[in-house]
Amino acid sequence: MGLDSTLDIMNGTVGEILLVDENTRELLRTAHRGLSNEFLEKVRLSLGEGITGGVAKSGKAVLLEDICSDARVAHREMVIAEGLKAFICVPLRAQDKVLGVLNVASRLPRKFTTNDMHLLYAIGDQLGIAVEHARLYERLRKARERMRKLARQNLVAEEDERRRIARELHDETSQSLSGIALQLQALIEMAAIPDKNDKDFVAGLKKVQALTVQVHKEVSRLISNLHPALLDTLGLVPAARKYAETRLQSLGITVTLETRGIAVRFPVEVEAALFRFIQGAVGNIAQHSSATNAGIILEYRPDEFLLTIKDNGHGFNVKEITDVEESGRGRGLFSMRERIGFLGGSSGIESEIGKGTTVWARIPVGQDIEYGENKSPGS
Incomplete structure (x- = not known):
C-alpha cells in the first residue's frame, strides 16, 4: 500500500514517508503529498528531533488535534x-526495528481517532515490511554484482598470472634451454672430430652443466612462487621469511620478520591465503x-x-589505488582483500605520499579452526 492509498483511506490531504538513514541518522523523505516546495526544501529532521524524529527513535505513535500547539x-x-x-505520526517497523515514519495530516480541523491510529499502525507495519524487503533485495543485488565483479577480477588475475609465468619461462628458462641445446650440438660436432681438443670438450661440458644448474634454479623459483614447499613442511613463518628475503634483499631492501605470541599452524587453506597476502604485499614493495x-x-x-607489513617507501594516495576499475588498477589489492575476506577476516592499507605504506590483515581464531603448535626453528 502506497502513500496515495493511505491518504484516501484516512481522508487526509497531506502525507509523507521518511526513512532513517543508518549512516547519518537523518530522516530521508522518500514520498510526499500536499507539501509545498519551500517546506520540502527547508524542513530536514534527524533521529530524535521534533515529533517525527521522536517517533522514529521511540517507535511510539503520536496523535494530535493541532500540531502547531x-x-x-x-x-x-x-x-x-x-x-x-x-x-498522526506512526512508525514503520520490521522485525522490531523502526525503519522510518508515516505522517498523515490535514489542513482542516479534524479529530483523528484511536481507530485511525490503529489503522495507520497496521499500514505502517505493512510499509515497514515492504521497505525491509526492498532493502534486502538491494543488498542481494549488490552482493550478486560484487560476486560477478570478483569473478571477472579473478579471471583477469588468473590470465595475468599465466602471462607472467609464460613470460618468465620464455625470457629465462626457454632461452637457457636453447643455450643448452646449442652447446650440446656443438659438443656433438666436436666429438666427431678425430683430433679434438679434450680441454675445449671438457669446458663445453662444464658450460652445459652450468646452464643446466641455472635452469634448475629458475624452475625451482617458479615452483616456489606458485606454492613454496616450506609452507607445507614448516608453515607460514619460515615460508614468509624465505620469500621476503629472497624477493627483497636482492633489490637492496632490508627486511625483518617478527613473531609475537605463540606461533601456531593454521589449516592449509588459511596458511595459503595468508602467504598469498604476504606475497602480494612484498611484491608491491619490490615493484612500486x-x-x-x-x-x-x-x-x-x-x-x-x-599480520602487518610495513615499508619506508614513497607511499601513495590510497583512494586512487584501492578503487578497482575495469582497467585493472588496484586489482592486486582487491585480490588480497578478498582472500582475507574469504577467511572471515578484514584487511586494510594505510599510506601517505612520502611516509611509506602499512598493509594489515586480521582473521578470527576460534574453536572452528583446528591448529597445532608450530615448533619449527623458523618461528
Whole structure:
C-alpha cells in the first residue's frame, strides 16, 4: 500500500514517508503529498528531533488535534505557514526495528481517532515490511554484482598470472634451454672430430652443466612462487621469511620478520591465503615502493591473528589505488582483500605520499579452526 492509498483511506490531504538513514541518522523523505516546495526544501529532521524524529527513535505513535500547539514540534514557523492541523505520526517497523515514519495530516480541523491510529499502525507495519524487503533485495543485488565483479577480477588475475609465468619461462628458462641445446650440438660436432681438443670438450661440458644448474634454479623459483614447499613442511613463518628475503634483499631492501605470541599452524587453506597476502604485499614493495627497509609482523593472539607489513617507501594516495576499475588498477589489492575476506577476516592499507605504506590483515581464531603448535626453528 502506497502513500496515495493511505491518504484516501484516512481522508487526509497531506502525507509523507521518511526513512532513517543508518549512516547519518537523518530522516530521508522518500514520498510526499500536499507539501509545498519551500517546506520540502527547508524542513530536514534527524533521529530524535521534533515529533517525527521522536517517533522514529521511540517507535511510539503520536496523535494530535493541532500540531502547531504542541511544544515538541520542530520548524514551527514552517508548520504554521503550511497550515497543518490534525496530525498522526506512526512508525514503520520490521522485525522490531523502526525503519522510518508515516505522517498523515490535514489542513482542516479534524479529530483523528484511536481507530485511525490503529489503522495507520497496521499500514505502517505493512510499509515497514515492504521497505525491509526492498532493502534486502538491494543488498542481494549488490552482493550478486560484487560476486560477478570478483569473478571477472579473478579471471583477469588468473590470465595475468599465466602471462607472467609464460613470460618468465620464455625470457629465462626457454632461452637457457636453447643455450643448452646449442652447446650440446656443438659438443656433438666436436666429438666427431678425430683430433679434438679434450680441454675445449671438457669446458663445453662444464658450460652445459652450468646452464643446466641455472635452469634448475629458475624452475625451482617458479615452483616456489606458485606454492613454496616450506609452507607445507614448516608453515607460514619460515615460508614468509624465505620469500621476503629472497624477493627483497636482492633489490637492496632490508627486511625483518617478527613473531609475537605463540606461533601456531593454521589449516592449509588459511596458511595459503595468508602467504598469498604476504606475497602480494612484498611484491608491491619490490615493484612500486622504492623502499630501503621493510618489516613483517605476525602476531598470534588468543582470538585472532594479526599480520602487518610495513615499508619506508614513497607511499601513495590510497583512494586512487584501492578503487578497482575495469582497467585493472588496484586489482592486486582487491585480490588480497578478498582472500582475507574469504577467511572471515578484514584487511586494510594505510599510506601517505612520502611516509611509506602499512598493509594489515586480521582473521578470527576460534574453536572452528583446528591448529597445532608450530615448533619449527623458523618461528
